Amino acid sequence: xxxxxxxxxxxxxxxxxxxxxxxxxxxxxxxxxxxxxxxxxxxxxxxxxxxxxxxxxxxxxxxxxxxxxxxxxxxxxxxxxxxxxxxxxxxxxxxxxxxxxxxxxxxxxxxxxxxxxxxxxxxxxxxxxxxxxxxxxxxxxxxxxxxxxxxxxxxxxxxxxxxxxxxxxxxxxxxxxxxxxxxxxxxxxxxxxxxxxxxxxxxxxxxxxxxxxxxxxxxxxx
Amino acid sequence: xxxxxxxxxxxxxxxxxxxxxxxxxxxxxxxxxxxxxxxxxxxxxxxxxxxxxxxxxxxxxxxxxxxxxxxxxxxxxxxxxxxxxxxxxxxxxxxxxxxxxxxxxxxxxxxxxxxxxxxxxxxxxxxxxxxxxxxxxxxxxxxxxxxxxxxxxxxxxxxxxxxxxxxxxxxxxxxxxxxxxxxxxxxxxx
Numbered sequence: 001x002x003x004x005x006x007x008x009x010x011x012x013x014x015x016x017x018x019x020x021x022x023x024x025x026x027x028x029x030x031x032x033x034x035x036x037x038x039x040x041x042x043x044x045x046x047x048x049x050x051x052x053x054x055x056x057x058x059x060x061x062x063x064x065x066x067x068x069x070x071x072x073x074x075x076x077x078x079x080x081x082x083x084x085x086x087x088x089x090x091x092x093x094x095x096x097x098x099x100x101x102x103x104x105x106x107x108x109x110x111x112x113x114x115x116x117x118x119x120x121x122x123x124x125x126x127x128x129x130x131x132x133x134x135x136x137x138x139x140x141x142x143x144x145x146x147x148x149x150x151x152x153x154x155x156x157x158x159x160x161x162x163x164x165x166x167x168x169x170x171x172x173x174x175x176x177x178x179x180x181x182x183x184x185x186x187x188x189x190x191x192x193x194x195x196x197x198x199x200x201x202x203x204x205x206x207x208x209x210x211x212x213x214x215x216x217x218x219x220x221x222x
Numbered sequence: 223x224x225x226x227x228x229x230x231x232x233x234x235x236x237x238x239x240x241x242x243x244x245x246x247x248x249x250x251x252x253x254x255x256x257x258x259x260x261x262x263x264x265x266x267x268x269x270x271x272x273x274x275x276x277x278x279x280x281x282x283x284x285x286x287x288x289x290x291x292x293x294x295x296x297x298x299x300x301x302x303x304x305x306x307x308x309x310x311x312x313x314x315x316x317x318x319x320x321x322x323x324x325x326x327x328x329x330x331x332x333x334x335x336x337x338x339x340x341x342x343x344x345x346x347x348x349x350x351x352x353x354x355x356x357x358x359x360x361x362x363x364x365x366x367x368x369x370x371x372x373x374x375x376x377x378x379x380x381x382x383x384x385x386x387x388x389x390x391x392x393x394x395x396x397x398x399x400x401x402x403x404x405x406x407x408x409x410x411x412x
Contacts, residue, residue: 008398008399008402012395012398012399013391013392013395015395016369016376016391016394016395017391036412037402037412038398038402038412040347040412041351041398041401041402041405041412042370042398044344044347044348044351045351045355045366045367045370045371045401046370046371046373047344047348048348048351048352048355048367048371049263049266049267049371052259052262052263052266052272052275053259053262054258054259054262054275054276054279055276058258058262058276058279058280059251059254059255059258061280062250062254062280062283062284062287063247063250063251065280065284066247066250066284066287215317217313218317
């Protein structure tokens with residue numbers, strides 16, 4: 001005689017839906033046994049990774065970064081268009097906090113249609129992309145923008161379209177062509193390998209050379 | 223029953239009160255103390271390594287700080303933090319996949335069948351279960367862990383995962399037999 005699988009077929013879903021089980025599940029030996037097995041399974045899932053704890057200093061790092069981002073934002077509002085709507089707060093797209101507290105970086109973007117800023121990762125041709133990055137504790141820094149993983153739009157730190165201010169780099173560029181745009185921030189204590197235009201290759205080469213790489217949120221222009 | 227991890231109502235109230243008093247940093251501190259560890263473990267379930275999980279944890283709370291003042295008190299801060307963490311982890315995984323397409327997200331560990339009938343200790347069960355969870359999709363793993371590890375309700379999961387409760391209930395109830403069968407293949411009987 002084959003084993004009754006009604007508990008697996010039906011009982012588990014009923015329990016997840018918060019519905020009562022009918023008398024079959026009490027009377028059927030197979031179903032009672034299955035219930036016990038799944039109680040143990042759920043308990044085991046509940047006990048997974050109980051030992052995992054973040055490092056003791058993580059909260060301090062967050063607070064440090066929040067203060068740093070606040071200072072960056074204050075300076076950015078002066079650097080960028082003064083009349084931009086205040087409601088357009090910066091979107092933090094990517095932040096990497098190294099376990100080495102001496103080095104920290106962030107990369108964020110804002111999108112503008114005319115003077116109106118908006119959130120998100122989708123833009124229309126002609127919209128303006130404004131990037132801001134912070135690289136603390138690195139000797140060499142480069143901010144790059146790629147399109148469709150194959151075309152380098154720019155790579156800079158102090159020349160156009162980049163502008164450097166202390167440990168921050170800003171860049172502003174019009175998104176004139178369709179495609180997926182990807183900003184990348186590279187930080188290193190040694191020279192950063194030059195960009196070839198191929199995003200994957202450039203990032204892997206830079207990482208192999210010891211650079212710290214932050215890949216921003218991609219922006220689709222369509 | 224396994225230990226419950228309920229909503230920390232004291233922390234939620236304290237954080238909301240701090241926000242009312244324009245003390246965002248104080249609110250952030252309360253939330254980090256109350257939910258930091260569980261959000262870290264949640265991030266770990268996505269990232270599968272401690273370093274990335276901690277990066278995502280920090281990023282979650284930084285982004286939360288940016289948006290704290292606009293948070294609606296209608297939803298729990300805890301569920302809102304989970305939503306941010308999920309989105310940040312998925313963004314990170316997408317970026318990693320684009321850059322390392324040849325490397326699978328989950329490196330499938332080899333199955334190591336044990337002798338059927340051996341007494342199974344909790345450590346063996348947990349190790350085998352971790353192995354099995356690594357084999358299911360991210361969507362299934364996340365739903366199962368939110369339900370049984372984080373003890374979230376389906377309405378909370380619905381808000382975090384942006385999928386209907388009914389879909390999640392079906393996904394979880396189908397995942398359990400799948401995990402059970404995976405354990406059996408490794409010689410683990412419950």
